[in-house]
Every structure is written in C-alpha cells, then in structure tokens.
Amino acid sequence: MQDALNEQVNAEMWSAYLYLSMAMHFEAEGYAGIANWYKVQWQEELAHAEILRNWINSRGGRVSLKAIDAVPQTWATPLDAFNDTLAHEQKVTGLINKLYALAEEEKDYATRGRLDWFVNEQVEEEENCHKLIDRLKLVGNDGMGLYYVDQELGARTYTVPSPLAAN
Ligand code: MG
Numbered sequence: 001m002q003d004a005l006n007e008q009v010n011a012e013m014w015s016a017y018l019y020l021s022m023a024m025h026f027e028a029e030g031y032a033g034i035a036n037w038y039k040v041q042w043q044e045e046l047a048h049a050e051i052l053r054n055w056i057n058s059r060g061g062r063v064s065l066k067a068i069d070a071v072p073q074t075w076a077t078p079l080d081a082f083n084d085t086l087a088h089e090q091k092v093t094g095l096i097n098k099l100y101a102l103a104e105e106e107k108d109y110a111t112r113g114r115l116d117w118f119v120n121e122q123v124e125e126e127e128n129c130h131k132l133i134d135r136l137k138l139v140g141n142d143g144m145g146l147y148y149v150d151q152e153l154g155a156r157t158y159t160v161p162s163p164l165a166a167n
Helices: 002-028 032-058 078-105 109-139 143-153
Strands: none
Touching: 002 032, 002 078, 032 078, 032 109, 032 143, 078 109, 109 143
16 A cells, blocks of 8 residues: 555656646747636646655655656647546546555455545546636637636645645
C-alpha cells in the first residue's frame, strides 16, 4: 500500500507539472485567464500530493520522492489543452480507483477512508473539464467568445482542500 501511495504522490506531482506547463504556455500565448486557471490547477495538484504525503507520514510510513517525467510544452488551441486535461484526469481517476481496490484487498480500511476524498475530487475534476470543453466547443474560433472564456477563467481562485485546511 505504501509503495502504491508513493507512486500516486509522483502521479500528482506529474499532474502539477503538466498544469504548470499549460499555464506557462497560455501565459506566453496571451491567454492570461486560462493561464490563471491552470495555475490554480497546479496548486491543487501540489495539494493532492501533500495530502498523500501527510497520510503516509501519519500512518508511520516513509515517503519516497521519485523523478518527475517531462511534460508536453505546447498545445495548438485552448480546446486541445482542455481535451488533454480531461483525458489526463480520467487516467488519474483510474489510478485512484486502483488504489482504492488495493486498500480493500489489503483490508486497509483507514487508507480506503482517506481515498474517499480523492474519489469525490475526481468527479469534480472531470465535471469541470467537461463544462469547459462544452463552452470552448460552443465558441469555436470566435475571438470574442475566447476573450470571454479567458476573462471568466481569470476569476478562478485557489481554495485549500479540506484535508489540508483541517490540519
Ligand atoms: Mg490530482
């Protein structure tokens, strides 16, 4: 279970790195709002890794930090980036589900309980992506539409996730 949790710490750090790369790409491309949205996403992924590290430590385990693989650097359009984001989050949902199944198999019900938060978080992540993809499909290549989407995403702010806020 500890090895699998450490793998997930690495996966969350890779997610953070991916979203930071997207933020840097959109900042360079002049989409300040989309860049802001991805920076918030980056902070959330760092928090996911922290929640898992705290959990490993609180159970008397040992955190093991592994190398973070390189991430893509450019996306042709905002829609491409959000499609990639959804596909990535669906992959992460699969990883969380596997962790959950392992916790059940090993009768580690405490870890299973901690993972409940992640299961719910993934539902939210996927829903957010679906909504943004729908909106970007609606505006297509319309500059004014993209301008408004960018403005809207610029308003997103980071909220500390409840498992960290409670500490
Ligand atoms: Mg995550």
